[in-house]
Amino acid sequence: MSLRERIITLIITALLAVAFLGAAGWLFYREFRQIDRYVEEVRSEGMRLADQYLVRVRAIDVALLEYEINKDARSWVQFVNQSRALGEWLNERAGLLSTEEEIETLQRIQVAYIEFIQRARLYEGNRFVADLFVPRRLARAQLENTISRLLSLGNDLSNAHQARLQGLFEQTRRALQFIAVMTLGSAALLVSMLFWQGHELYKRYVAPLRLQMIEQSERLEQQEKMASLGMLAAGVAHEIRNPLLAIKARLYMLRKGVPPENASAQEDAETIHSELNRLEEIVRSFLKLARPPEPHLERKKVDRIVEETATLLQPGLAAGICLEVSAQCNAEAELDEEQLKQCLINLIQNAADSMPQGGVVDIRTSVDRIENHGRLIPVVAMSVSDSGGGIAPDVQKRLFDPFFTTKANGTGLGLALTQRLMLGMGGQIAFQTNPGQGSTFKLYLPRYAEKAPDPAR
Numbered sequence: 001m002s003l004r005e006r007i008i009t010l011i012i013t014a015l016l017a018v019a020f021l022g023a024a025g026w027l028f029y030r031e032f033r034q035i036d037r038y039v040e041e042v043r044s045e046g047m048r049l050a051d052q053y054l055v056r057v058r059a060i061d062v063a064l065l066e067y068e069i070n071k072d073a074r075s076w077v078q079f080v081n082q083s084r085a086l087g088e089w090l091n092e093r094a095g096l097l098s099t100e101e102e103i104e105t106l107q108r109i110q111v112a113y114i115e116f117i118q119r120a121r122l123y124e125g126n127r128f129v130a131d132l133f134v135p136r137r138l139a140r141a142q143l144e145n146t147i148s149r150l151l152s153l154g155n156d157l158s159n160a161h162q163a164r165l166q167g168l169f170e171q172t173r174r175a176l177q178f179i180a181v182m183t184l185g186s187a188a189l190l191v192s193m194l195f196w197q198g199h200e201l202y203k204r205y206v207a208p209l210r211l212q213m214i215e216q217s218e219r220l221e222q223q224e225k226m227a228s229l230g231m232l233a234a235g236v237a238h239e240i241r242n243p244l245l246a247i248k249a250r251l252y253m254l255r256k257g258v259p260p261e262n263a264s265a266q267e268d269a270e271t272i273h274s275e276l277n278r279l280e281e282i283v284r285s286f287l288k289l290a291r292p293p294e295p296h297l298e299r300k301k302v303d304r305i306v307e308e309t310a311t312l313l314q315p316g317l318a319a320g321i322c323l324e325v326s327a328q329c330n331a332e333a334e335l336d337e338e339q340l341k342q343c344l345i346n347l348i349q350n351a352a353d354s355m356p357q358g359g360v361v362d363i364r365t366s367v368d369r370i371e372n373h374g375r376l377i378p379v380v381a382m383s384v385s386d387s388g389g390g391i392a393p394d395v396q397k398r399l400f401d402p403f404f405t406t407k408a409n410g411t412g413l414g415l416a417l418t419q420r421l422m423l424g425m426g427g428q429i430a431f432q433t434n435p436g437q438g439s440t441f442k443l444y445l446p447r448y449a450e451k452a453p454d455p456a457r
Helices: 004-071 073-094 100-123 136-257 264-289 301-317 338-352 414-424
Strands: 298-302 321-324 332-336 359-372 376-385 428-434 438-446
Touching: 004 073, 004 100, 004 136, 073 100, 073 428, 100 136, 136 264, 298 301, 301 321, 301 332, 301 338, 301 359, 332 376, 332 438, 338 359, 338 376, 338 414, 338 438, 414 428, 414 438
Parallel strands: 321 359
Antiparallel strands: 298 332, 359 376, 376 438, 428 438
């Protein structure tokens, strides 16, 4: 995924998070208002239900009392109508109640209502049809008790509604808690997604860009050093080479004039000749570092070059140094063979020098992928490992600086020249080290890939 796509994804995720939180908040508020309205409706309905019931019970009681007082047919008809209206109202309410307590209370009311109607009919027709065993006063007391029980059951019905309302309150509270937990959980998930997207964006693009800026700054600084060295090298080479040639010519003449039996003079002459050659080699390396020749890139097998370089160097290494080569990657790269050999020679020689007591220099080739400007590219990797003392942390910072060396007879140009040659071929150099456990230097060159044939041809 490209940087632009990552940023667009992050923006879309943020907008979705805001939209989701807004929608969740609106739904939460709407549900709360809806539940609040419903609770009010239930409360009002419960109050109306109890009030309607009590009004109807009192109405039939008053109608029956008027009939007892007036003893006329109109009062009786009014009582019958009020009783029938209460019965119909009870039948209608039976289908609207939901809790067991409400239904049970209504059934008790219906039983009491039927009993009340049966006892009231004893007064029908302005007469008292008395039971042989039930006196009129006792029948009237029983009727009053039935009326009282009906009124008391009205309070029970109201309490049942209140219990239903309390249950609704608990259910509402749990629903609101669940919605709040889900909203907070969703918000936390979205924030985590945003954080993850931002972290991935930083890790994948921002951090590499910072690293690239640092690397480019270091490269510019290195190039400025190389440019300064180039100018200096040209002057130094011009000023030193002519005196060197003159000195070497005079030394040649002096050596011819020294008698063979004068061993001391012969040794001095040989030492001067050796040091003059070393000085000439330093000047030559200095010129290569400051102004290396343009690489002549050709498609070559890396394994062959590594094996040839190891075979060339093995006889000249110090006693006790063994080269182990594992070159079986069978990969090709576009490179300058002579420059790559020079890089390998520098690394192998440095590895051998880091093991004065002897050891093994492990040389390997492999195929790998490395990150370059935010994308992975296939490369051929050549590693040179030793089992020496490693590189100290303060030395690692200056490892590729020209003329910096920890060797008594070193020039400090080997690694700097290797880095310069690898950059010229489009490659890279890297190292890993553990003080006391050895070091590994790796050379990376872009892997040569065969182009697929054009099917149209």
